[in-house]
Amino acid sequence: MPDWTALKECGLFDALSESGREQFLPPGIFYWSGRAKKEADINATIGSAWGPAGEIGQQGASTTFYLPSLHTGFAGISPEQVFSYAPILGVASFRQTWREWILEKCRPSGRELADLISTPAVASGITGGIASVAGLFVTPGESITLPDRYWGNYNNVLVRNIGARITTYPFYDGKDFNVAAMKTAVDESLASQGKAVVLLNFPNNPTGFTPTAATAQQIAQALEQSAVESGKWVIAMCDDAYEGFTYTRDCLQHSIFAEIAGKRGVLAVKLDGISKEFLWYGGRVGCITFAVPETMVPRKDLVTGELEEKLSAVIRSSISNCNHPVQEIVADGIRDKLGALLAERARVIDVLAKRWEVYNREMEKADLAVLKPLASNSGFFALVDLVSAKAEEVAEILMTTHRVGVVPIAASGRQSLRIAFCSVPQENIPKMVDAVFAAAAEASRR
Numbered sequence: 001m002p003d004w005t006a007l008k009e010c011g012l013f014d015a016l017s018e019s020g021r022e023q024f025l026p027p028g029i030f031y032w033s034g035r036a037k038k039e040a041d042i043n044a045t046i047g048s049a050w051g052p053a054g055e056i057g058q059q060g061a062s063t064t065f066y067l068p069s070l071h072t073g074f075a076g077i078s079p080e081q082v083f084s085y086a087p088i089l090g091v092a093s094f095r096q097t098w099r100e101w102i103l104e105k106c107r108p109s110g111r112e113l114a115d116l117i118s119t120p121a122v123a124s125g126i127t128g129g130i131a132s133v134a135g136l137f138v139t140p141g142e143s144i145t146l147p148d149r150y151w152g153n154y155n156n157v158l159v160r161n162i163g164a165r166i167t168t169y170p171f172y173d174g175k176d177f178n179v180a181a182m183k184t185a186v187d188e189s190l191a192s193q194g195k196a197v198v199l200l201n202f203p204n205n206p207t208g209f210t211p212t213a214a215t216a217q218q219i220a221q222a223l224e225q226s227a228v229e230s231g232k233w234v235i236a237m238c239d240d241a242y243e244g245f246t247y248t249r250d251c252l253q254h255s256i257f258a259e260i261a262g263k264r265g266v267l268a269v270k271l272d273g274i275s276k277e278f279l280w281y282g283g284r285v286g287c288i289t290f291a292v293p294e295t296m297v298p299r300k301d302l303v304t305g306e307l308e309e310k311l312s313a314v315i316r317s318s319i320s321n322c323n324h325p326v327q328e329i330v331a332d333g334i335r336d337k338l339g340a341l342l343a344e345r346a347r348v349i350d351v352l353a354k355r356w357e358v359y360n361r362e363m364e365k366a367d368l369a370v371l372k373p374l375a376s377n378s379g380f381f382a383l384v385d386l387v388s389a390k391a392e393e394v395a396e397i398l399m400t401t402h403r404v405g406v407v408p409i410a411a412s413g414r415q416s417l418r419i420a421f422c423s424v425p426q427e428n429i430p431k432m433v434d435a436v437f438a439a440a441a442e443a444s445r446r
């Protein structure tokens with residue numbers, strides 16, 4: 001944490017609120033991605049898909065991957081759709097279209113969700129959605145239950161801003177998700193407070209892991225069992241930022257929200273959006289969708305209506321409302337040219353799948369006495385645990401000796417490297433993995 005010398009010297013530090021004093025942006029990802037931009041030839045720090053424009057059928061230099069049909073959407077919208085305020089909970093046509101998109105995405109689950117889910121409310125990205133929902137359900141000091149591999153920004157969103165405690169359980173049981181550990185953690189949470197708030201994120205950042213359909217069903221059943229046995233609500237927040245980016249057939253192809261929705265005693269909350277799903281990171285449109293237990297279907301509209309009223313208050317008093325033109329363009333895109341959007345996105349998924357394959361093939365050569373690659377099958381990242389070296393030290397060697405940028409993670413007593421293969425062109429992946437081996441071995445010898 002910085003020492004805030006200038007603020008202290010002029011006395012303004014003392015004028016800050018308790019929360020203001022606590023605020024700081026952990027340097028991790030920004031520090032390493034800032035350095036990688038300047039110093040690295042291979043930049044595996046950034047959580048956005050990037051590469052040669054030719055790989056997405058476009059001309060020109062390397063670019064952040066995007067969907068061309070959304071880009072052309074700008075030409076077709078009126079000044080009224082561009083310049084006026086969006087409603088607090090989002091543009092009606094966008095909300096309705098996104099609801100249909102959720103039903104379409106979850107359709108292969110075979111579950112009928114239409115009776116269970118609310119109309120999505122628009123948040124400022126998924127980050128905004130997580131903050132708004134967590135703020136509604138978590139009182140400072142209460143716990144949110146997470147696996148021990150999680151996106152570092154949850155610490156800021158949930159702990160520093162909301163005052164939640166994060167309680168973790170082991171993510172993996174071998175090469176699978178640890179359902180039993182999750183259940184124990186949820187039961188402990190229910191024993192100590194009036195509800196449990198659980199946050200699940202598949203495909204996961206930082207591991208790149210998604211469970212199988214069978215494991216996902218076990219997760220959903222475990223949450224239901226905990227809720228029913230305790231007689232208390234389980235709020236199951238599903239951070240679906242990377243939904244759709246799966247690279248094997250055996251992992252769950254849709255959001256775990258579809259499995260959890262409708263379970264007794266569980267309020268499932270879907271947090272998704274255009275940032276990764278439609279490769280529109282800067283659009284800042286995320287969605288919050290509730291699913292009530294099946295037993296509550298007759299009262300669904302009343303219950304979700306009141307939850308939306310609460311959300312309106314939270315959104316109006318924090319960000320006021322979200323980006324208007326982007327909602328219009330995405331609504332038009334999903335309604336009128338979903339086929340083209342999905343084909344364009346499939347091309348990106350295909351590029352990332354090949355990178356993931358090459359990454360895994362190369363990682364098979366890892367010296368397991370030095371580093372352990374973790375099971376992955378989806379998303380934008382892969383994670384390796386270091387056996388005896390410090391993550392920062394390996395990242396430093398990678399940057400200075402090999403000109404490769406990765407994000408070191410020291411959390412839950414482990415030293416790991418997060419490798420964003422999403423932003424590394426395939427031809428560079430073998431070189432990058434060799435560099436990781438060499439740097440980890442060198443740091444282990446020190």
Ligand SMILES: Cc1ncc(COP(=O)(O)O)c(C=O)c1O
Binds near residue numbers: 127151204239286
């Ligand atoms: C797990 C996870 N959730 C949410 C987000 C943020 O999404 P958004 O850009 O929509 O706020 C990210 C982005 O890195 C992420 O990795």
